Amino acid sequence: MLLKKLRFLLLPCSLIAFSLQAQNAPVVQQAETGTLGADWTSPTQTGVQYVTVVPTATINAQNPGTAARIITYSVTFPGPGTYDLYARIRVGAAAANDDSFYYGNGFGTKLPADDTNWITANQLSNVGYSNATEVVAGAGGGQQQVWKWLNLSAFNGGETPISFTVPAGNLTQTFQIGAREDGLDIDKLVFGTTGLYFTVANLDAGAQGSSTPPTVFTPTGLPMATGKPKYLGGVYSNPQKPFFNNYFNQVTPENAGKWGSVESTRNVMNWTELDSAYALAQRKGYPFKMHTLIWGAQQPIWIENLPASEQLMEINEWFAAVAQRYPNIAQIEVVNEPTNDLPLNGSTGNNGPNTPGSGAGNYYNALGGAGTTGWDWVITSFQLARQYFPNTQLLINDYSVASYTVNTQRYLGIINLLVARNLVDGVGIQGHAFETRNIPMANIVANLNLLATAGKPLYITELDIDGVNNATPPALDDALQLAEYQRVFPALWEHPAVRGITLWGYRPGHWRTAQGAYIxxxxxxxxxALVWLKNYVRTTVLSAKGQQNANLTLHPNPAADGHFLVQGGQKIQAIKVFDLNGRLLKTVSVPNQPVAEVNLDLVSGMYLVQVVEAQGVTSRKLIVE
Incomplete structure (x- = not known):
């Protein structure tokens, strides 16, 4: 017995302290049991009582602002030690506009309007854990409108997170949380011993965590498209950060680059997450694509009711701020989804109706509205972008523009307006699962060919492919997802006009997590699908076929009577003539000759001539007088 006591006494003090600390049970605090400020309510839904803040247009950038927006708790701990803060939350339907709150910067009563007293927990819409066996760590893949757990002490939601130290002899502490955005529900808070690993089931039950870290797979290797003539990139956000460099060699921020994320409060800029994405690209030498400057969603609420002149001034300030902070942007999606989501309250596009306060921006008219071209607001946006970003490749971006030819033609009409003014350098084509499922790839490829007639490189900007079946409830289906990847991806990757593809997420936390789109x-x-994709991209040799023929000319141009020669060809096979809206007007078959003659019976104007040769496709503009 004496020997055992001596062995205990000889243990290092740090081990004794950790041993004692590890015995401290987690402390569970039901959110509604605190002293609620006047702006908080405590409803019950499907058996869960929670707290939520009343709707308000007032959001302080870095603090709750008033005592009415604070909840105060008295928490008694079982013993001294360091604890991590966990929260069970639910983000509302407005996603990025419903996903933030504050917690106290340490224990004690805080000053409502003092930024240093509070830690901002923002961008919670696509993080968190909801599966019982998952260890609740730093990010996870939770979605909106579901209850999920977060380890706030391990997640940077805009400010460096903290853990909480409880000293011996002072086990009862005051703790506070504060409201930021309405639409966020909080069910319970848990203080769990730092260094232990808590699963969702542990936290649900208030049970102790484990000292054994979970076993996880560690990816290795270089990005899939290393050494290829086109990039395979990824969207960058907290859920997608782990092992990004083992798969992708191009960076696009997910929500961090949207104006509403950066400047939700006028003249108060939150660059934290966007800085992180940009820093990775600079550090690794990856192209950084800014997403996005102008859109009809996730825009600042405060801009909606400003006078048009003031709105335009703010848009200029937004462009200038991005240009100053990020001088080495490779690509910018200047306007996002112009055919689907106008920055206009009352717009009834595919994403509409845009109601006041929805984040549409409502600055459509400040940019010129439809104007004489029908798309003056898009042209103005690109003119501003060319001014502020003279050395950056300017892209337009939209969805469902390659699935159906009528949409392709409409999109091409906008692109050609920009091309004629030398305002656009690349064409973004989203590739979400709802755009490709049940659409023959031959149709999509034909529409990509049509978009390529504008003479600009194409980029697949937001590719994802679902991975669940039609069971009730739907279940993950690896075989189904793999088959769809094998059907869709090669046709896009090997298309000669496509210069890069960006996956819109690859891990849980993906915006289509519920559809199993993560790989x-x-x-x-x-x-x-990911196992196959790695092998396919790394082993597929991309042909030089498809390169533009620099020697190919149209003569004369302008063609006074619609008669011209195609010269400098290399085994010309066909010549196709389109109008500026992408409508095919004439096809001439050519038996592999270097020169071909074309006679057009067309009204005067500008046309696009696509020359199909053995080694690829070349586009040229033709003026008919």
């Missing part, structure tokens, strides 16, 4: 699991293991 790596939460423990980093790779689903079948």
């Amino acid at each position: 790596a699991n939460g423990d980093n293991t790779e689903r079948s």
